[in-house]
Amino acid sequence: MRSPAAPGAFSEPPKKSLGQNFLHERGVVDRIVLAVNPQPGDRLVEIGPGQGAMTFPLLKRHGALTAIEFDRDLLEPLTLQAAAHGELELIHANVLDVDFTALAGDAPIRLVGNLPYNLSSPILFHALDHAAVVTDMHFMLQKEVVERMASGPGSKVYGRLSVMLQAYCEVTMLFVVGPGAFRPPPKVDSAVVRLKPRPADTVGIDDPRRFSDIVRAAFGQRRKTLRNALSTLMDSDAITAAGIDPQLRAEQLAVVDFVRLANHPVTT
Ligand code: SAM
Secondary structure, three states: OOOOOOOOOOOOOOOHHHOOOEEOOHHHHHHHHHHHOOOOOOOEEEEOOOOOOOHHHHHHHHOEEEEEEOOHHHHHHHHHHHOOOOEEEEEEOOHHHOOHHHHHOOOOEEEEEEOOHHHHHHHHHHHHHOHHHEEEEEEEEEHHHHHHHHOOOOOOOOOHHHHHHHHHEEEEEEEEEOHHHEEOOOOOOEEEEEEEEOOHHHHOOOOHHHHHHHHHHHHHOOOOEHHHHOOOOOOHHHHHHOOOOOOOEHHHOOHHHHHHHHHOOOOO
């Protein structure tokens, strides 16, 4: 039996089901804070504060922070320990249920987080849905996922995630972090990435739903030519009319090519 924890101590063991790999290397936390570089007036929102590895240094530096944590057991110790560092607004919720647009109100937010790796993609797509109110995002993710996010045509890992994110954001891989920086150590390397949503009027996508459908279909069968992979969405003549060779495969197209395909008028 475990002995009772001191008030305010984090007493529960990390929960694998919630992707709890807690950062403990101070040097890595410092690099993240430096990369975020909070400025007066910024509204920081942290996803998954855990035991506060990033929360407390960010609070100390910035004075205030909103954090969204799903694990009830972490709420009390987070609140008690945060008091010494600054003003923490803690939201107990599944981040996927949090409406960032409502949270932002009339002031944009900056997202930060060492994300639960099992939910990386859903969280990224959820944040994209609210890109209009997000100034930037700094996330720790599996290195392999960051490589996919940042890769370009011709790369083996270029795919739906790369195109969807790069269409809406500038994606920059910042630095790699080894497993030893976490407790317990994950099985894989991690990396910190910066995403900066592009201003809405520069994205150039007429219909986001159609864009998403085209990208999904094109990479759904990535070894097929566009002519075959997109057959239910556009015919070969339409692909050609959009200025793209229907014999190409998805992995050969740049993000702007997908935008051209999606913006091509649909004929019925
Ligand atoms: N930020 C802390 C750190 O760097 O040590 C913790 C990072 S840990 C990789 C991921 C955190 O996200 C955990 O605290 C976990 O409880 C939380 N989490 C997992 N799923 C979540 C969800 N759906 N919504 C909000 N938080 C979640």
